[in-house]
Amino acid sequence: MEKILVLDFGGQTCQLIARRIRDIGVYSEILPGDTKITDKIMEDVKGIILSGSPYSVYDKDSPHVDNRVFDIGVPVLGICYGAQQITHLNGGKVMPLDHREYGRARLHFDNSFDLFQNVPQEFISWMSHGDTIVELPELYKVCARSENNIIAAFKHKNLPIYGIQFHPEVTHCEYGTRILENFAINICGCRKEWTMQNYLDDVSQDIKKQVGDEDVLLLISGGVDSTVVAGILLKALPPAQVHLMYVDTGLMRKNETIEVEENLKRLGAKNLYIVNAEEKFLSALKGKEDPEEKRRIIGDLFIKIQQEEIEKRNVNASFLAQGTLYTDMIESGKGVGSKAKVIKSHHNVRSPLVEQKRRENKIIEPLSMLYKDEVRRLGRFIGISESVLERHPFPGPGLAVRILGEVTKEKCEILREADYIYINELKNRGLYNDIWQAFAVLLPVKSVGVTGDDRHYGYVLALRAVVSSDGMTADAYPFPMKDLLEISAMITNRVKSIGRVVYDVSSKPPATIEWE
Structure with missing residues (x-):
């Protein structure tokens, strides 16, 4: 079966790249980034993608691709660190940024760039890099720049070798799937055979x-x-x-x-x-x-x-x-x-x-x-x-990683009841299926409150709800305030040990979805 080979250099979204290619209908396979490229490995391979990495190309122990990748004739796409490798290994220059380019960034590109076919000339990309390409190798040309005037995409003038500094595989990148489809279908010539x-x-x-x-x-x-x-x-x-x-x-x-x-x-x-x-x-x-x-x-x-x-x-x-x-x-x-x-x-x-x-x-x-x-x-x-x-994900260690600090039977019972109220209310209000994962977290602190005319010292409970498609990136769910207030009141009224409820608005990254 025809396939796209994804070379893994340790980036957190490497498998996501392969998965996006499969979503397009093309089989993809992952191998370690420094794999020696042989004729056997290249059987049925129609294209190669070089993944991102937590390393810098100039680090002593940084992983590097086999140089044969650039000589075998199949299209190559470098993503983030992959693009920096293409630059570094072919005589270009990569340097650290004074200010890291991270998150959403607007791009502008030359409308003749085949990798961006059927993509608006300006779109929002997703960046995650501390290094930048400051000088391309000979025979390479700039095809897109970010709003900070940083090289965001390039191409070899004669060969099907491409580099992009952003991550088309994450859901936050506009037209990311279309860009990957352009590479797999239009440039590599793959057929949609994967189901x-x-x-x-x-x-x-x-x-x-x-x-x-x-x-x-x-x-x-x-x-x-x-x-x-x-x-x-x-x-x-x-x-x-x-x-x-x-x-x-x-x-x-x-x-x-x-x-x-x-x-x-x-x-x-x-x-x-x-x-x-x-x-x-x-x-x-x-x-x-x-x-x-x-x-x-x-x-x-x-x-x-x-x-x-x-x-x-x-x-x-x-x-x-x-x-x-x-x-x-x-x-x-x-x-x-x-x-x-x-x-x-x-x-x-x-x-x-x-x-x-x-x-x-x-x-x-x-x-x-x-x-x-x-x-x-x-x-x-x-x-x-x-x-x-349709059940939301639940961690293998269970409530133990949703109770911050020491785990006791009493805390488990408190959290179990609060979480039950929370999840049931999401279902009753028709919100559950709009959320990728929701849960409550019991914090290791207590807060003063008032119940009736008495002073009450109760636990603080954090509510978490995120929207995501794959768990690799996630945004806080934009709760209707009425629902959030009512759910909070129900929890503090019914679970006497809880005195205060807060809502976690952190995205992933930089936070993880679970607290521990």
Whole structure:
């Protein structure tokens, strides 16, 4: 199948580039940025994209592309760091900016630029760079500049080699998908052959080949990701080979366990184990305040309890399946390349025992190349109900990373009830489906208030609601003030331990969606 090769230099949106290409209908594949380009690797490759990176091209340990990329004749598109590499490796000059160019920036370009075909001559791009291209190599020409008069796009005069300083893959960039489509379809000549059916077929075949007649255990949370994995496994394998284990950590949302059990039975699960482990998790978390330590404790305890329950129930499962998304992988520094930076650990990525399963090739992660909205599309394709697919994301460590500071049973109960009121009200008011993710966060501070004629000293609760398509970038949801005020009043009236409610208006970046 024809494909676009994306070379990963550690940028946080590398997989998003590949995903946007797939959305266009063209298969894309990611390899480490410094991969040696061979004839075998180039089979069926119609074009190459060089991703962004947290590095500078002149750093001692910065990753660089194989120079053969520029000689093999297929079109090349450098994005941000990728564009700077093209410049640096071909004799141009890249230097640090006095003021970093970040976020929305207006561009103006020459209307003859084929990469920007059917794009207005002025549009809003999305920048994220501290270095800039100050001098292009010989035989290259400037095709677009930013409002700050900085080179924003260029092209080789004779060869199909392009560079852009902005990120067309993020949703905030106007006409970004059209620019990538111009590259993949018009410049590279790819046909639109990639579908979700192809992806499901490939994943199912991989699972059958990897597993054979052995059993698979899936630690399931009941959220979108793990439920879709359960659906994939139950379609790819005989149900008797699939073991689903749900561990109630005591860090779940209200009524979570009941809903999970009902949903999994509807999918046709035959081997379903419900484990109540609240006391073990709360005991292990006692006195722990550091978010990374909390994540590590929860992840390791998940695996430990899993092993104990396997032995207790005589489950002979050689393979471990997980609902790991690519956002989990890259935020944990587990991207395709070796240059990704760690933002936060995920219990299903960095646990030592999970790493061991991965080294043994005994781990199955059929969603690890997908983003959240792609997972929902795949779930619809295999017949999972909308009530499950439209649930907002919920972190693996549960309420433990939404309770800042030490986690206690009392705090879990307070947050569980407040979050339940919040989410139910969003649904009642018709707002839930307009929001990509909403949740409440219990802060480790108390604030003075008044209840009746008495002075009250209660917890501060933060409400979070964001709009996004993939989780890599997000904006705060623009709440109608009436709804926000009424929901706040309902929470403080019904949850006596909460004395004050605030609303988080931070975007991602620079903030993450979750607080910990």
